[in-house]
Each structure stands twice: as C-alpha cells, then as structure tokens.
Amino acid sequence: MSEKTTIYDIAKELNISAATVSRALNKNPKISESTCKLVMETAAKMNYKQNQLALALRSGRSNNVGVIVPRIDSNFFASTIRGIEEELHPNKYNVIICQTHENEKREIENINTLLNAQVDGIMISITNESKENEKIIHRVLEKNVPLIFFDRKKNIDGVSSVTINDYKGGYIATKHLIDEGCKRIAHLSGDQSLEIYENRFKGYKQALLDHGIEFDENYVIQTKSNVEAGGVAADKLLQLKTPPDAIFSSSDFAALGAIQELKAQGIKIPEDFCVVGFGNEPFTKFMELSISSVDQSPLEMGKMTAKVFLEQINNTENFKMEKKVVLNPELHIRKSSSRQNL
Amino acid sequence: MSEKTTIYDIAKELNISAATVSRALNKNPKISESTCKLVMETAAKMNYKQNQLALALRSGRSNNVGVIVPRIDSNFFASTIRGIEEELHPNKYNVIICQTHENEKREIENINTLLNAQVDGIMISITNESKENEKIIHRVLEKNVPLIFFDRKKNIDGVSSVTINDYKGGYIATKHLIDEGCKRIAHLSGDQSLEIYENRFKGYKQALLDHGIEFDENYVIQTKSNVEAGGVAADKLLQLKTPPDAIFSSSDFAALGAIQELKAQGIKIPEDFCVVGFGNEPFTKFMELSISSVDQSPLEMGKMTAKVFLEQINNTENFKMEKKVVLNPELHIRKSSSRQNL
DNA sequence: ACAAATCATGCAATCGATTACACAAACGTA
DNA sequence: TACGTTTGTGTAATCGATTGCATGATTTGT
Numbered sequence: 229m230s231e232k233t234t235i236y237d238i239a240k241e242l243n244i245s246a247a248t249v250s251r252a253l254n255k256n257p258k259i260s261e262s263t264c265k266l267v268m269e270t271a272a273k274m275n276y277k278q279n280q281l282a283l284a285l286r287s288g289r290s291n292n293v294g295v296i297v298p299r300i301d302s303n304f305f306a307s308t309i310r311g312i313e314e315e316l317h318p319n320k321y322n323v324i325i326c327q328t329h330e331n332e333k334r335e336i337e338n339i340n341t342l343l344n345a346q347v348d349g350i351m352i353s354i355t356n357e358s359k360e361n362e363k364i365i366h367r368v369l370e371k372n373v374p375l376i377f378f379d380r381k382k383n384i385d386g387v388s389s390v391t392i393n394d395y396k397g398g399y400i401a402t403k404h405l406i407d408e409g410c411k412r413i414a415h416l417s418g419d420q421s422l423e424i425y426e427n428r429f430k431g432y433k434q435a436l437l438d439h440g441i442e443f444d445e446n447y448v449i450q451t452k453s454n455v456e457a458g459g460v461a462a463d464k465l466l467q468l469k470t471p472p473d474a475i476f477s478s479s480d481f482a483a484l485g486a487i488q489e490l491k492a493q494g495i496k497i498p499e500d501f502c503v504v505g506f507g508n509e510p511f512t513k514f515m516e517l518s519i520s521s522v523d524q525s526p527l528e529m530g531k532m533t534a535k536v537f538l539e540q541i542n543n544t545e546n547f548k549m550e551k552k553v554v555l556n557p558e559l560h561i562r563k564s565s566s567r568q569n570l
Numbered sequence: 571m572s573e574k575t576t577i578y579d580i581a582k583e584l585n586i587s588a589a590t591v592s593r594a595l596n597k598n599p600k601i602s603e604s605t606c607k608l609v610m611e612t613a614a615k616m617n618y619k620q621n622q623l624a625l626a627l628r629s630g631r632s633n634n635v636g637v638i639v640p641r642i643d644s645n646f647f648a649s650t651i652r653g654i655e656e657e658l659h660p661n662k663y664n665v666i667i668c669q670t671h672e673n674e675k676r677e678i679e680n681i682n683t684l685l686n687a688q689v690d691g692i693m694i695s696i697t698n699e700s701k702e703n704e705k706i707i708h709r710v711l712e713k714n715v716p717l718i719f720f721d722r723k724k725n726i727d728g729v730s731s732v733t734i735n736d737y738k739g740g741y742i743a744t745k746h747l748i749d750e751g752c753k754r755i756a757h758l759s760g761d762q763s764l765e766i767y768e769n770r771f772k773g774y775k776q777a778l779l780d781h782g783i784e785f786d787e788n789y790v791i792q793t794k795s796n797v798e799a800g801g802v803a804a805d806k807l808l809q810l811k812t813p814p815d816a817i818f819s820s821s822d823f824a825a826l827g828a829i830q831e832l833k834a835q836g837i838k839i840p841e842d843f844c845v846v847g848f849g850n851e852p853f854t855k856f857m858e859l860s861i862s863s864v865d866q867s868p869l870e871m872g873k874m875t876a877k878v879f880l881e882q883i884n885n886t887e888n889f890k891m892e893k894k895v896v897l898n899p900e901l902h903i904r905k906s907s908s909r910q911n912l
Numbered sequence: 913a914c915a916a917a918t919c920a921t922g923c924a925a926t927c928g929a930t931t932a933c934a935c936a937a938a939c940g941t942a
Numbered sequence: 943t944a945c946g947t948t949t950g951t952g953t954a955a956t957c958g959a960t961t962g963c964a965t966g967a968t969t970t971g972t
Binding site for chain 1: 952
C-alpha cells in the first residue's frame, strides 16, 4: 500500500516487460495504442510516480541547480532567489540553497557538495575574501557544469554573469546629491576587494569630477554594511575640520546608521545634510524620514540569472558561451535627499 | 581531463575490481592496508568524487530535503530557511526550496515534485486556503516520508510541528496595551482559517476578558498583511462612533499602515493611541517611531524544525513519533506603545 | 604435511528507468 | 507462394556505487 510503485510492478501486473511499460509511459509511437492505454491506466491505478533519481543517474541530468549566496535572510538575496526559483520552476528544475556566511572555506565546500550532488548548474554570488576559490571555479568549468555569477562576480573569461551597473548607480546617486546643492559629499564604501563596492566608488568619484567638485579622500570611509558601523562612520565624518554636507552610502543599513547619528547630533535632514543609500531595502521606504536609495531590482536579477542558465544549458553547440548581462540601477528619491518641497 | 572519474576508472588504473575500490574508499577492514592506501592515493590523484546520485538510488536516501513556504522573500520565511539550512548543513543534507504563493495547486504540485525527487523529508508552512491538500499530505505519510509543519500547521494526528504560541503572543501584546492604560483596544486580524491568526485573536480576546474589558466585535477587522490594508483598516476604525485608542495588529505591515494613517489624521502616538504589531520585522526597530512587536524567533523555529526532522529520521524504531514543539513568543516594547518616558 | 581457519579480492545482483538491438508476427506485393 | 517491410515487444546493457556470496591464497594448528 505504502511502498513505491516501479515500472517493474506495472510490468508484472500486466505480464509484459518493463521496457514496454517505459515506452508506453513515454508515449513512444512504436507501442500499440491498446497497450499504451492499458499501461497508462494501470500506472494511474497503482499510483506510479517516476523515480527522478533513477532517471537522473541514467541521463546524467539531475534537474537540480545550486544557488550559493552569502546569506539567505537579506531582502536582496532572498529576492534574487525568488526570481531564480520562479523562472526555473516551470522548467522543472529544483533549487538547492547554500549559504557561505562570507566564509571562503564554506564556499568551496558548498561548490563541492553541489558538484557531488550532480547539479545541472550553479549560480553564485561570491564571498568577500576570494582568492583561493578561483581554483574550484575552474574545476566547475572543467566539468562542463554551467556556472553563472550574479551581483558579486569574478572576472573570469568564459563565465557568464548578471549584475547591475554599480558604477552608474554610484554616479547617479552622487549626481543627484550635487543637483540638490550638496557641495561636500562623503562616501561610505564596503570591502573594495569586491567589484560592486569598487565600482560604486568609481561612479561616485567620476560624478564629482564631472561636476567640478574636488575629490577628497578623507570623505571616503570603508565600513561594514550595518547600522552601527554607519553611525560610527558618520561620527568620524562630523569630526573633520570641514565636515561633509551629504553622504552617499553603498549600503542602506550604513545609511540608516548615519542618519540616526546625524539626527542625534542635531543635524537637520535634508535641510542641512542629504543622504542616499544603496539597495532599496524595504525599510528605506517605510521610514517617516524615508531614505533615498539605488534600486538593484533583485527579482529581475534572479530571473535573468535563471534565463542565462537556461540558454546556456539548451545551447549545447555553443555551450561555452559567455554572456555578461548588466542591469540598470534606478534611483528612488525620497525625503532624506529631497529639498524640492521645502 | 574534464570528465568525471568513477570507481571503474580507478579499478582499471590499478587492475583491480570496482568492488575492491568501493570497499577501500569506505575503509572496509576486509581490504588490506596496502591496497587501501593505494586506492586512496589514486582516487585523490584522479580527483575522484563520489556520485551522490548513484548512492542515492542504491540506498534510497537522497540526502535532500524539501522546504515549502508561501514565499521566500519575507524576512520571516527567509530566516526560518536560514535556520533549517544551518542545522542540516553539518548533517550533509541539501535544502530544496519551493514557493507556493498561497496557491493550493502550487502546493500540491510542489509536494509531488519533492516526492518524485525522492527527498528524505519535507518541511512545510502551509498556504491559506487548505482543504484539498489534506489528501496529498496523507500520501506523504503513507510513503513514510517525514513531514514537519512549521509556523502554519494543520492539525493531523501523527504529524510533528514547530510553532510559536500565537495565543500567548496575542495575549501578552494585548495585556501590554492594557497596562499602558489603553481602554478600547482594536484588533487587525488575518485569514482566520489559519490557526495562527485564529489563536492570536483568541489570545487578544482572553486578555480583554481577564482584565474586565468588554469584547466589541466592531473593533476586530480582518485584513491582508500589507501596509495599504492596514491604513484602510485604521481609517475604518477611526470612523466608528467610539473609535479605539489602541490597535493590536497580527501583522507588522498592517500595523505600519495603521500608524501612517493615524498620523495622517493627526493622532499622536503613543500619547493618544498605542500600536503593537506581530512578527518583529526588521523595519519595526528601525523606524524613528519604532513599533512594538511580538517576536516569532524564526531562526530558532527553523533550527528546531530541522532538529525534529533529524530526530525523526534517526529514530527508525519510533519512526512515526509525533512531536509538537511550541516556542515562546517575546514582546519587544518600543515607542509605538511606550508611555513610560513621556 | 595436511586440514582448518583466516584473509583479500572478485563476481554478480541491486537500486529504477531508458534504449540499441534483436526478433517474431502480420502484412503487402509480385 | 515466397520474400520484403512494417509493427510491437522482449532482451540485455547502461548510469555509478554497494554488498552477499564465492573463491583462491595464505596462515595457523596439530
């Protein structure tokens, strides 16, 4: 009653061979209509379900893909995973989730686990301190397992990636602050060994140059992406001889921390000081003093990542194609940097 | 170079049988030390990795588990998944994610997919409108696949679950409002076909009764868990002849919407009106007017769910055990309901 | 020195589904 | 009637790893 039905059970029931059952279930035209019908009915009656494991072993395709992220409980990564899942679900792929917690060893371990599990592809947003992992990434490529970077990528020839234009994001955020009349714009950056933070910084710098504002490295602080670190950084900036009058933060959390600190020191936002964040976390919109932020469209990023994977796996001829998709960031202007209605 | 190494490749290389290779790799004591060593070395040299698919087919254990949630991009579910992943990772299980989007058909489809994929267990937070799915849940149980409910459960004999005490959550939130001096406490509820909302409502009602406050059904509004719906509900409440002076909302998002509406109508919080939410979403803490909320400890809930699964799968003797874990909710008191420092 | 016990290894079946190849029956055609 | 073709099924190998049983080689005991 409770045990699993196999094609052999059906074959025995009908006194035919398992091969015939298999063919009938797959609607092979070589099988007579009557047999086909009979098999279908019996299969339904016996509640037969195809064993994907057996199928996977024979075909070499598990119909599972692996997704590796630093952590899942951040709005950004959760949304990208949602996008990936929604795009792959109709294509009958299952999504296996792995977290690295920014730990390189964990990352390597996860990749190995996924390879052993015979996944059909790996989508990964790499951790911070990444040198050692280059080796294993090449092993993935050697095994002809499609690999796609999203958001946090490495520049490796022949590997596809889906990112947003962080440079542009940094640029438009900074330009917006300039347009609002800010003259001394500081920047809270992240780990510059990651392309994303490097590019946001570069965009910031270029925007300053393009608008005749001198770049001052004292105005750039590298900080963690959390509220506390943002507060500490803001405090440091305010202690400068000539404190800034605006902050472009690479992180919404740091931006929030900075705002809290600025208010605590009696500074009026946006009248005396403007702040723009990055990531468009839900809370930025919810605040009474809502925070301007650069949106990364994570849902779309996830969907695009899945699409690139599907293209790659269906293009056996052009299997090793490289596709670098760059999405457009969008600045959401809110109260923390909006002087228009004052 | 790039193709996969199997035990047959190693066997051929060493002129021994695959059986011996397999035994050597598994440190079977029947194999001589010299052979064992040789096999190990050759395996390492040829970069051999065990094919989990073949192993799974033979052993009947895939080492994959399925997790089904309404959606992954909510802080609550993302955190539970994080907990599950972190608890199962050291035990060599992979986590497959499925989303239902509150759609019952999708839920049934997901369960079927997971069963076909031969997962070793299923952890699920059920969707709203759930009657039809009872059938498929029984099929899971018939197949002896461990099934565990978390947060949103169904009351089925022999099925384990991990939840928080929603009744108590509703009770302590309401009692807190009473303690703050509120006399006319309204309640924003969710879909009462779900146990969680029903129990929060019951806790609310009991707290009123226990403190001599008459229950008024006009003060209870069933609403969706989003900001907009919360605003609409608050507006409705304010139009009553005797409007309430506090809201206990089953959702943080609805609570936020209500607060926005109250403020828009010139009501002072917490002086004239107190609000408590449920879920302890990150933004409740970040707001300038931070929102009191009942914490559901999703991380712990996820870990506990995984632990129950592990117990169940390792207890073959007592395989059909039923374990109902109920976690304690914790009220985080913040500005939206705190009159102590006024 | 010969039987018995121990040891190391190989053979073949198994998990469940697919598929190349073989083959028998039925059919059509000259 | 005899031969070629089509049609429907069965046989057996395959995917990769594990394991009960058999076997040959070596060691032990007397």
